[in-house]
Amino acid sequence: AQSVTQLDSHVSVSEGTPVLLRCNYSSSYSPSLFWYVQHPNKGLQLLLKYTSAATLVKGINGFEAEFKKSETSFHLTKPSAHMSDAAEYFCVVSRSNTGNQFYFGTGTSLTVIP
Amino acid sequence: ETGVTQTPRHLVMGMTNKKSLKCEQHLGHNAMYWYKQSAKKPLELMFVYNFKEQTENNSVPSRFSPECPNSSHLFLHLHTLQPEDSALYLCASSQGPTTGGFGYEQYFGPGTRLTVT
Numbered sequence: 001a002q003s004v005t006q007l008d009s010h011v012s013v014s015e016g017t018p019v020l021l022r023c024n025y026s027s028s029y030s031p032s033l034f035w036y037v038q039h040p041n042k043g044l045q046l047l048l049k050y051t052s053a054a055t056l057v058k059g060i061n062g063f064e065a066e067f068k069k070s071e072t073s074f075h076l077t078k079p080s081a082h083m084s085d086a087a088e089y090f091c092v093v094s095r096s097n098t099g100n101q102f103y104f105g106t107g108t109s110l111t112v113i114p
Numbered sequence: 115e116t117g118v119t120q121t122p123r124h125l126v127m128g129m130t131n132k133k134s135l136k137c138e139q140h141l142g143h144n145a146m147y148w149y150k151q152s153a154k155k156p157l158e159l160m161f162v163y164n165f166k167e168q169t170e171n172n173s174v175p176s177r178f179s180p181e182c183p184n185s186s187h188l189f190l191h192l193h194t195l196q197p198e199d200s201a202l203y204l205c206a207s208s209q210g211p212t213t214g215g216f217g218y219e220q221y222f223g224p225g226t227r228l229t230v231t
Contacts, residue, residue, distance in 0.1 A: 034219060043118070043204060043222035090157070101170065102220060104157040 002027045002093045006105035014113045019063075019078040021108045023091035026072065033074045034092040034102075035065055044090065050074065061085070086112045116140055118223035120205050126229045127195065135190040135226045137205030144209065146188040147220065148180060151202040163188060195230045202227050 007022040025031055032051045036044040048059025055067040061084075065076045074091060091105040118139045127133050139146065148160040162170035163182040177199075179191040188205055206220040 036222075041224075041227075043120075043224040044206075046219050046221070049219050101159065101162065102157075106154075106156050 002029075002031070002095050002101075002103045004091050004093050004103055004105040006089075006091050006108050008108050009106065010109045010111070012111040012113060013081045015083055016080050019076070019081045019085065019110065021076040021089050021091075021110065023074045023076065023105060024072050025074060025091070025093045027093055027095075029095065032094040033065075033067060034094070035059065035063070035074075035076050036090045036092060038088045038090065038107075040087075047076070047089075081110075081112045083112050083114065086110055118205060118207055118221050120203075120223035120226050122226060123224065124227045124229075126231060127192070128231055129195060129197075131195075132191070132193040134192065135203055135205075135228075137188040137190075137223055139186055139188075139205075139207035139221070139223075141207055141221060143207040143221070144185045145207060145218075146182060146185070147206040147208075148188065148190050149204040149206065151204055151225070157204070160190075192228075195228075197230050200228055200230045 003026045005024045013019055030052055034049045035047040037047050038044045047063050048057045048065055050057050050067045058064045063076055063078050065074050067074055088107045088109050090107050092102050095101045121136045125133060144165050146163045150158045150160055159172050160174045161180045166182050166185060177194050181189040202225045204225045205223045208220040209218040
């Protein structure tokens with residue numbers, strides 16, 4: 001079975017400080033993992049994806065995530081937060097044996113304080 | 115138009131109305147999806163279509179009826195909805211399906227905000 005746990009429902013950081021959004025996954029198969037961002041009243045935008053290549057994945061807008069199989073984690077980080085990063089972030093695992101069923105976490109709301 | 119588009123962006127309907135949501139993808143994908151996003155709940159996958167064939171129906175009530183006439187268009191027909199059906203309905207598309215391999219990323223439209231009165 002596949003599932004995702006986002007460990008924090010809300011994270012607050014000051015502008016210019018690092019961002020860490022935590023995600024743990026459970027998967028019966030080698031997982032594909034994704035991070036999406038959703039700004040208010042918008043659809044979801046793909047930030048980055050892991051599909052069994054390099055364990056450190058770089059995405060858009062300076063975000064990156066590291067796949068750690070031993071810890072079943074896929075945490076999202078950014079060295080320096082920007083005001084425009086304030087949004088909802090979703091960690092997603094897909095069922096790799098068939099590929100196109102996504103399992104979403106409950107989301108982490110990121111607030112950036114000026 | 116690029117990416118995934120959805121119309122209308124906002125919809126208010128009474129419980130006895132019939133309406134339809136439309137989704138169109140301009141990415142050459144062959145899989146399309148409907149999701150429901152309610153406040154404080156994870157995204158719920160409703161339906162999956164691969165090559166115009168429905169391959170997933172996650173116990174969705176029959177008052178929601180999907181239609182996929184071709185790989186680029188997806189509809190969600192609504193009738194006799196309940197107030198608890200008020201939510202953001204998201205459409206997505208991707209390549210796929212794959213077997214024994216990795217998952218393709220999904221591209222999402224902006225959503226239709228549905229309010230049932």
